[in-house]
Amino acid sequence: MTFTDVWRRHDFGAVSRRIASKTPADVRRALGRPRGSVDLEDLAALLSPAASAYLEDMAQASHQYTLERFGPTMRLYAPLYLSNVCANVCTYCGFSAHNRIRRKVLTDAETLAEARVLRGHGFDSVLLVTGEAGRVGRDYLAGSLRLLRPHFSGLWIEVQPLPEEDYGALAAEGMSAVMVYQETYEPAAYARHHLSGPKADMAWRLETPDRVGRAGVKKVGLGALFGLSDWRTDAWFTGLHLRHVETVHWRTRTSISFPRLRPHEGEEIPVTPFSERDLVQAACAFRLLSPETELSLSTRESEAFRNRAFRLGFTSMSAGSRTNPGGYASAPESLEQFAIDDNRSPAAVAAFLRSQGYEPVWKDWDSTYDGFAERGGARRAAAQALAL
Amino acid sequence: MRRSLEASGTQLVTVALGRVRTGGEPDDILGHLDTARYRLLPNTSGTRSAREAVLAAELAREALETNWLKLEIHPDPKYLMPDPVETLEATELLVKRGFIVLPYVHADPVLCKRLEEAGAAAVMPLGSPIGSALGLESRAFLEIIIAQSRVPVVVDAGLGAPSHAAAALEMGADAVLVNTAIAAAGNPVAMAEAFRLGVEAGRTAREAGLGGRASAGAPARASATSPLTSFLGGGAP
Numbered sequence: 001m002t003f004t005d006v007w008r009r010h011d012f013g014a015v016s017r018r019i020a021s022k023t024p025a026d027v028r029r030a031l032g033r034p035r036g037s038v039d040l041e042d043l044a045a046l047l048s049p050a051a052s053a054y055l056e057d058m059a060q061a062s063h064q065y066t067l068e069r070f071g072p073t074m075r076l077y078a079p080l081y082l083s084n085v086c087a088n089v090c091t092y093c094g095f096s097a098h099n100r101i102r103r104k105v106l107t108d109a110e111t112l113a114e115a116r117v118l119r120g121h122g123f124d125s126v127l128l129v130t131g132e133a134g135r136v137g138r139d140y141l142a143g144s145l146r147l148l149r150p151h152f153s154g155l156w157i158e159v160q161p162l163p164e165e166d167y168g169a170l171a172a173e174g175m176s177a178v179m180v181y182q183e184t185y186e187p188a189a190y191a192r193h194h195l196s197g198p199k200a201d202m203a204w205r206l207e208t209p210d211r212v213g214r215a216g217v218k219k220v221g222l223g224a225l226f227g228l229s230d231w232r233t234d235a236w237f238t239g240l241h242l243r244h245v246e247t248v249h250w251r252t253r254t255s256i257s258f259p260r261l262r263p264h265e266g267e268e269i270p271v272t273p274f275s276e277r278d279l280v281q282a283a284c285a286f287r288l289l290s291p292e293t294e295l296s297l298s299t300r301e302s303e304a305f306r307n308r309a310f311r312l313g314f315t316s317m318s319a320g321s322r323t324n325p326g327g328y329a330s331a332p333e334s335l336e337q338f339a340i341d342d343n344r345s346p347a348a349v350a351a352f353l354r355s356q357g358y359e360p361v362w363k364d365w366d367s368t369y370d371g372f373a374e375r376g377g378a379r380r381a382a383a384q385a386l387a388l
Numbered sequence: 389m390r391r392s393l394e395a396s397g398t399q400l401v402t403v404a405l406g407r408v409r410t411g412g413e414p415d416d417i418l419g420h421l422d423t424a425r426y427r428l429l430p431n432t433s434g435t436r437s438a439r440e441a442v443l444a445a446e447l448a449r450e451a452l453e454t455n456w457l458k459l460e461i462h463p464d465p466k467y468l469m470p471d472p473v474e475t476l477e478a479t480e481l482l483v484k485r486g487f488i489v490l491p492y493v494h495a496d497p498v499l500c501k502r503l504e505e506a507g508a509a510a511v512m513p514l515g516s517p518i519g520s521a522l523g524l525e526s527r528a529f530l531e532i533i534i535a536q537s538r539v540p541v542v543v544d545a546g547l548g549a550p551s552h553a554a555a556a557l558e559m560g561a562d563a564v565l566v567n568t569a570i571a572a573a574g575n576p577v578a579m580a581e582a583f584r585l586g587v588e589a590g591r592t593a594r595e596a597g598l599g600g601r602a603s604a605g606a607p608a609r610a611s612a613t614s615p616l617t618s619f620l621g622g623g624a625p
Contacts, residue, residue: 029597036531036535037531037535038415048508055614055617055620056615057616059616059617060616063616095415246536247536247537247538248538250501250536277621280617309618311616312616312617324503
């Protein structure tokens with residue numbers, strides 16, 4: 001059974017109405033559940049307008065659960081844009097095929113130059129990002145992974161949905177996570193915002209986390225792009241998707257992101273409301289639904305907001321992000337996918353976290369465990385420890 | 389036994405094939421079972437390995453004309469603890485042979501997921517050691533199994549009182565399997581009736597939506613710290 005079968009059983013409009021009908025008593029019941037016992041009906045209550053009055057209670061619980069599970073830590077990572085060439089026409093994205101921007105696919109030398117800068121900042125986990133293009137497929141990605149593997153222990157991708165065998169092949173090259181955001185779970189809105197190109201195939205995208213899970217990739221990241229449709233309902237469907245992955249692909253770790261529409265190259269489009277307050281409510285609701293899932297806080301958000309919100313359930317943050325290919329090593333040019341809003345350096349973000357009693361975590365995996373010989377650090381350290 | 393079955397309201401009755409006379413002569417156990425009313429669930433009680441269990445299953449299918457099978461493999465004669473390794477292997481083999489397999493296992497969440505993937509039709513984790521009447525000693529693990537299972541969960545073994553059955557159903561279990569508590573009661577028919585009521589109470593409470601309970605880590609405990617959301621403008625009354 002794939003997620004498409006699960007998704008078809010829930011009408012988007014009916015779910016919206018169910019969320020709207022939730023009462024303060026429903027919210028209190030959800031808040032009273034023992035940890036780990038919040039179900040999808042409770043999630044609907046926690047995402048509802050009625051829960052707004054309980055946001056402080058939700059934040060306290062979310063903060064507490066996160067501390068108990070993860071400790072006062074924050075994983076730091078950076079996106080590494082490899083290409084902005086894209087065959088899709090999407091209303092909200094700077095890479096959209098109709099936008100007249102300079103297109104670029106990084107060469108090996110350019111990719112390594114980016115890697116050097118990111119290593120210099122201290123990053124050990126990078127998220128490889130591309131648009132969707134034939135020449136930036138499995139072979140190009142596998143080559144990039146081989147190139148970057150000696151330099152980073154965490155190699156994640158955010159690219160077009162791939163077939164299951166491609167995920168297996170990339171995992172064998174060291175890829176440990178796939179981020180694939182559904183953008184919206186509402187069919188009409190999906191069609192409205194994905195005008196042409198392979199991305200217009202909604203079902204292929206809906207089933208991507210299933211293919212990632214079947215291929216045995218360690219982690220899959222889910223999310224909706226808030227601003228395209230009703231955020232509460234899209235967040236609920238993201239929760240439905242999370243539960244599906246947790247039960248069917250139970251070996252796979254999960255993470256949830258909360259991207260909001262940001263200014264970008266191209267025409268202005270109508271944006272549905274999604275405030276910072278709403279973002280906090282969504283994140284806290286997910287923490288209550290799943291005490292184990294990782295929650296990511298983007299550099300799309302402002303410094304002021306991130307400095308307050310990071311402790312409300314989040315476990316990872318990007319820092320110092322550039323969203324254009326070559327953006328770290330060469331002079332930033334206007335090739336970016338979207339504008340970021342926290343312009344601090346990674347060192348400044350890390351220093352801030354430390355000042356708040358949080359430990360910035362740069363590395364939480366060693367590729368030696370995967371059998372890659374290029375990085376001998378952990379193996380040497382282990383050998384030394386055993387010799388003592 | 390017949391009156392106890394009636395009073396319990398059960399739909400499924402498990403029989404140890406090792407104890408059934410399969411040579412065609414009248415049988416003490418089967419003679420008392422109305423097979424139009426109860427689905428027979430032959431079990432592999434007494435087997436100690438996957439190989440033995442498969443042989444027992446084939447024999448049961450032939451003798452009782454059903455693909456349904458309660459798989460139980462316990463090499464340990466003292467506590468009758470199920471062998472997880474042999475059980476998983478036997479499940480894989482039996483599913484391929486077309487059996488509807490309901491394995492009896494420890495309340496081990498990972499094992500239950502592995503069995504589900506192997507094609508088990510349900511999982512039957514134990515509440516406590518068989519015959520112990522201790523109830524849901526494995527509660528914390530049963531809760532995890534129920535939360536993540538995609539097949540029915542039947543709590544098997546160790547239920548000593550109707551309140552244990554009610555608690556299992558409240559927790560979200562789909563059914564319970566009971567033997568000793570009824571068979572060894574002073575009045576088995578009345579006890580079977582009591583278990584029926586316990587199951588009905590638990591299931592009705594579950595469906596009605598149980599209220600939340602306070603527990604460690606619940607928000608009430610955490611709210612002593614300073615406000616976390618005061619930086620967010622407006623919205624809350």
